[in-house]
Amino acid sequence: MADIETIGWVVHEAKQDFKLEELVVEAPRDDELLIDMKFSGICHTDLVFQQGELTLCPYPAVFGHEGAGFIRSIGPKVKNKDLKVGDFVLLSINYCEQCKFCKTKHPANCIHGSKLHLFGTRPDGSCSAKLKRTGESVRSYFFGQSSFMKTNCVAETCVVKYEGSPDDAAMCAAMGCGYQTGAGTVMNVLKPTSDDSVVVFGLGTVGLTAIMGAKYCGAKQIIAVDIQASKLPLAKEVGATHLVNSREVPDIVAHIKELTGGTGVDFAVDCSGVIPVIEKMIDCLAMFGTAATVGVPPSGAKVAVDPLQMLLYSRKYVGVREGDSDPPVFIPKLVEMQKQGQFPVEKIIKVYDYKDMAQALHDLHAGSVVKPVIQWF
Structure with missing residues (x-):
């Protein structure tokens, strides 16, 4: 597969505003999925890194870790054979699958979690994207997904199939972080x-x-x-x-x-x-x-x-x-609770066009919205 051109909200230096940039994403690796993001929640952790309050992820970087979208392609080494191209999925945390906590169904406590979530790179230190205008590498694997990009390579462990209408999924985009936490x-x-x-x-x-x-x-x-x-x-x-x-x-x-x-x-x-x-x-x-x-x-x-x-x-x-959650188990439970009226997250979200990121952030800081969600398409 050839490289993919996309767009994303990039932070170039600590405390700088998010800037919408044209990006080039390399073809996904054999153990990755390519996801076309439809929604992404905005989480406080994204803003902590944008402001440079934690300095684990160098700039330029794309944040976002509450993504939801369609599977565009699946690498041949992806283990979950229930996933199909075109499936709509919710994205959560990535984890190693090998440490004792991952093996005992506590992946939120993966001993490699801080590195995998916060450094913005794949486990081998590589990045999946670069700026189109300069060719500069961009940290684009935040929590294994960097969902402030319209299209991106995503770690398999992030992906949870969504059994519902994609049009209604905005209210569930944050299942993978804020809600499960x-x-x-x-x-x-x-x-x-x-x-x-x-x-x-x-x-x-x-x-x-x-x-x-x-x-x-x-x-x-x-x-x-x-x-x-x-x-x-x-x-x-x-x-x-x-x-x-x-x-x-x-x-x-x-x-x-x-x-x-x-x-x-x-x-x-x-x-x-x-x-x-x-x-x-x-x-x-x-x-x-x-x-x-x-x-x-x-x-x-x-x-x-x-x-x-x-x-x-x-x-x-x-x-x-992350609520000591096992996302493949806990997220579907929360989705079902929402359907049954027992987890009314629809009351706390507001959807913004992706171009209105600045307004979404303004409303979040002003307290007029609890969970802003940007929509890519």
């Missing part, structure tokens, strides 16, 4: 029951899908916390039983304990990555409670905990990557 943290790791309480700090995509997951699990009390009052009604709509604007509460720990009858919460999820919020999240735990960090904190930051309180209350504090 929020819902998976609750459903796969914390696993609350009908006798448990859950608090979620930060009501973006991950926080709202964590609330959806808690409702699906039947948690008796689901407390939603954010500093923006405008986000609270949607949290109630998708499952929260109690709403807290933390700007209006002088002592958030005392307030949450009051809401839970003085005991504190059984489970807590932080989606903000803000260190003082994480510390308060831990402090509001009940006996035998578990707190989970999901939001990305600043590199090198430290969380202060009282070890005696951790001991006396048998508390646990864990980090959770």
